[in-house]
Amino acid sequence: MACEPDRVRLLCMMSLTFGFFIVEVVVSRITSSLAMLSDSFHMLSDVIALVVAFVAVRFAEKTQSTSKNTFGWIRAEVMGALVNAVFLTALCFTIILEAIERFTEPREIENTRVVIWVGVGGLLVNLFGLCMFHGHAGSGHGHSHGGGHGHSHGNKKNKRNKICKAETPSGNGSSVEETNNLVGNCNSPNGVNSDRPERHDLMQENSLHIHSNTQYDELDHGDESASQLNMRGVFLHVLGDALGSVIVVVNAIIFTFVWQPCPEGGPCVNPCVDSHCMDHNHINHTLVSVLTNSTQAITSAGPCWVLYLDPTLCIIMVFILLYTTYPLLKESALILLQTVPKQIDMQLLNEKLRNVEGVLAVHELHIWQLAGSRIIATAHIKCHDPTSYMDVAKRIKDFFHNEGIHATTIQPEFVTFNSESRISLCELSCRTQCAPKLCCGNGDKPEKKATDKATGLPIPCLEIIDESPEHRGREQPPVEVENQVVARSDGEVVIQREVESSL
């Protein structure tokens, strides 16, 4: 299975990191160094991130639908990625806080030798993790399907291009160039979610009842790109830790060679550290004057800038981390917000759908991404009569296949009477009570559609309830949309209310 290597890697890394955490705790107790203890907690947070990713991978393997989770658990990986990204961001904030604390109260490092060794050990562990996860997160893997369809390993571009070539259902894995796309922007800007469902579906499934079949094929492919998001989160976490180790080692090394600590014997003044007994100026002066009167030379502890090196490096690291985490955060958040996937142009899709033969109007088109390459679409399609409906439905399904959307639910609406004026109206309007509930329906579709009925953008059911098109043209501030919309449908509301409230 595709996920096996993932699990193995995660387990391996988890055990390594946990072992190292134990080592660090023990060392910190022996040397009673607080810095080591706090670093060990960083390791612990790393372990937790890995656990989260592991749990997500385990869950996402169960892609079959259960009674409670009808979509399966595949979204777990997106969630895992989001949790890791949020965790990383919170960690960055904590590091900033600690760095600021260090700025105001610089501290020397004790036991530099131990710190160097432990730091190097941590760095090795993290570099090992980086290699493991970088290798996986970067490549795709290929497998051949029953349809005589194979593709090369690690070549993600192939998969992406397959979607783009719609006319030639090339089921072969031959490397294709990026050609003109059917859909406007087919190529996603960042390469992560570039695995698209394979086109062999087109050849195998030309029947209508295809939905269940496509699930199995999508199983393997959908998992890849979804798990990529998850692995990316893990990779970033390990990267952050590696950077931290680098900083620790660099800092300790510079400290050993540049810093001149106070020698054991003899008086010494440490100008960088604000110790409490030096609080009062006159005590300070007295002490210094007493010391200067003696014949011994006073050593002062080494250059102060060394103490500020640590927090500075930390802040630089935080910026690097935030910069790399932000795309992951954004991407997983967008998926969870039910956005239209990047590669799909709604306007274009709408127009093309409208141009399909037999389709009179399209309402309530919603396209969203479940996880990875699984895209789900729902729409109301208005057509002439039930007898011709099945052909229209077939064409629509084919159309969606061409766009790369395989899980579609199309609700037909049949024209009740042949009046042109109502062609864009929703036959099965979702009643009047849905005004407050249709959180998607308060969009104000552009006003110019008021006159341009048949070919305009879909007008949500909500606005259609009153017949007069003049109302649609009003520009409303976003806040009052719900109220306005509700007010418009007031006319028909009265009777329905009792029905709803008896629920």
Place this chain on the structure above:
Amino acid sequence: MLPLSIKDDEYKPAKFNLLFKMSGWFRSILSDKTSRNLFFFLCLNLSFAFVELLYGIWSNSLGLISDSFHMFFDCTALLAGLAASVISRWRSNDAFSYGYVRAEVLAGFVNGLFLIFTAFFIFSEGVERALEPPDVHHERLLPVSIAGLIVNLIGIFVFQHGGHGHSHGDEGHGHSHSLFNGGVNHGQSHGGHGHGHESKHGHSHDHGHSHGHDHGHGHSHEDNHCHDDPCSPPAKGPNKQILQGIFLHIVADTLGSVGVIISALLMQNYNLMIADPICSMIISLLIGVSVVPLLRESIGILMQRTPPSLDHVLPECYQRVQQLQGVYNLQEPHFWTLCTDVNIGTLKLLVAPDADSRWILSQTHNIFTQAGVRQLYVQIDVAAM
């Protein structure tokens, strides 16, 4: 004829006026009661955090400085909640066909995550302090923490006052630790009193919480009857997640202040140095436990789980649909929650060739509307016979 004056203004593209945008945001914030409360509480918290920071710098106390940073951290949570409540009201567009309403679920989830992280952080600090107790200046910490407690009490009062929302089917009734119950069933305050409507479940909850506010009035409401009340826009229900997250955050902060006060008293009177870390650890555990319901709910929504409130109703509906004349089979039902109280469903029906599709469609819609699913997409597949 040459024009007498040349005015280029109408041909220039509209300038990106930041001030205009911000004033737009302000208007949006101040219009809704939830976001208004959030905004004022955010300002209160921010100013308090600044005061604490300045005082800490002036008196050179590291404890106060770190505590003020902690408050800043909380302010970011409030900011996230505020941003979510504004964003979720934006209209849908081409990229977001459902609009931005999921933002509030996401905000609740992220808040919950931050809270767990905070709990973990406090726990680790508690462990560190237990192993190596630093010397804490209590005489400075005590008045500040009392002031912080007052600020948080205000917050609890503001976000608790006025009502309880619906409770989900199996959650939240009758927990023994009443402290955190308020978070689960927290709803949104109405503009005024005097609604005659009762909730679906018909009871008013009495949630005790730590500071003795007892709200006995059950303002439970359903979103159905909101349209005749201009002061309570229907977006109330959707803010439930955000408010829950914010409320838990405030409770966590309050607990922190209470813990500091208790440990300070213990240390002053009984000289128990170990009290500080132990209090921290207990508090972090409590915070962690309290977040679990919020996390479970938002994870369920984000994972496209069947809405818990529909769990019992759906099998009946399936049966009823299958008994309609002409329907052979009901396939692939998917029901999920878009945001609080908005459920969406899709299903496929296999029907006989001679069945009346229109009638089947409208009946199906009826059945599911009664169950509370208002957006339904029913695909009709005619069996080839």
